[in-house]
Amino acid sequence: MSNKVILIVLDGLSYQVAHDCMGYLQGLIEADMATLYQVECALPSMSRPLYECILTGVVPVKSGIVNNQVVRPSYNESIFSLATKAGKRTAAAAYHWFSELYNRAPYVASRDRFTNDESLAIQHGCFYQADHYPDDHLFVDAEYLRVQFDPDFLLIHPMNIDDAGHKFGFDSSQYRNSARYADIILSSWLPQWIEQGYQILVTSDHGMNNDRSHGGVLEIERRVPLFVIGEHFSHSPDCTISQTELCGTVCSLLGVPAADKAVNTALLRA
Numbered sequence: 001m002s003n004k005v006i007l008i009v010l011d012g013l014s015y016q017v018a019h020d021c022m023g024y025l026q027g028l029i030e031a032d033m034a035t036l037y038q039v040e041c042a043l044p045s046m047s048r049p050l051y052e053c054i055l056t057g058v059v060p061v062k063s064g065i066v067n068n069q070v071v072r073p074s075y076n077e078s079i080f081s082l083a084t085k086a087g088k089r090t091a092a093a094a095y096h097w098f099s100e101l102y103n104r105a106p107y108v109a110s111r112d113r114f115t116n117d118e119s120l121a122i123q124h125g126c127f128y129q130a131d132h133y134p135d136d137h138l139f140v141d142a143e144y145l146r147v148q149f150d151p152d153f154l155l156i157h158p159m160n161i162d163d164a165g166h167k168f169g170f171d172s173s174q175y176r177n178s179a180r181y182a183d184i185i186l187s188s189w190l191p192q193w194i195e196q197g198y199q200i201l202v203t204s205d206h207g208m209n210n211d212r213s214h215g216g217v218l219e220i221e222r223r224v225p226l227f228v229i230g231e232h233f234s235h236s237p238d239c240t241i242s243q244t245e246l247c248g249t250v251c252s253l254l255g256v257p258a259a260d261k262a263v264n265t266a267l268l269r270a
């Protein structure tokens with residue numbers, strides 16, 4: 001396979017809220033254009049450790065990225081590094097921790113916020129520092145990268161759902177409404193990306209709890225959605241998917257060699 005892939009990580013989105021509040025994505029499912037799976041995130045259920053888990057397939061206790069304060073480049077091959085080695089173009093509109101994990105650490109906003117350097121793993125980047133950086137602006141950043149640089153792999157990582165959860169908690173109208181707003185933003189962009197044949201995954205790093213945090217094993221913290229859209233997914237209802245399989249599965253979609261990465265073959269069309 002050699003497809004273009006867009007991976008959207010909606011930070012801090014619990015499965016239940018994704019399921020209940022995202023009517024556009026559910027509409028795609030009703031039209032047989034998407035499938036929703038449940039994924040248990042790795043532990044601890046925290047952002048930076050799970051960015052690493054999603055992008056490299058390595059769980060936090062093995063990657064060493066065990067909390068948000070571990071500020072250093074990843075020691076593992078990632079979708080970004082494997083894709084660039086295979087001659088693919090990479091891009092990300094994402095929180096600055098992704099720049100630290102896969103490009104350079106520590107992040108220097110004046111140098112790194114807008115990145116264009118084909119020697120880096122994330123060749124083209126629009127990175128942001130503030131958790132309240134508006135999700136709708138972030139998607140415009142992503143579309144700019146997509147149109148300007150035509151990446152084979154594009155990561156889009158907005159933060160407002162997580163930000164609302166930290167301010168108001170899991171069981172709050174603000175948290176649910178931030179997910180509804182993300183769904184509206186997705187409805188503005190996905191139709192043209194689907195039309196152009198991208199394989200699209202929409203997932204989250206972790207969920208949220210009622211103490212306005214996350215990190216443990218509560219179902220609301222740990223169970224996250226995985227929506228898949230595109231003709232190269234099996235759309236089988238019977239897939240059991242581990243968060244550690246996302247890296248290898250995306251590499252498989254891209255046609256990028258990733259020998260030691262786990263692939264969920266049931267998720268892909270044979």
Ligand SMILES: [Zn+2]
Nearest residue numbers: 012047162166
């Ligand atoms: Zn958070």
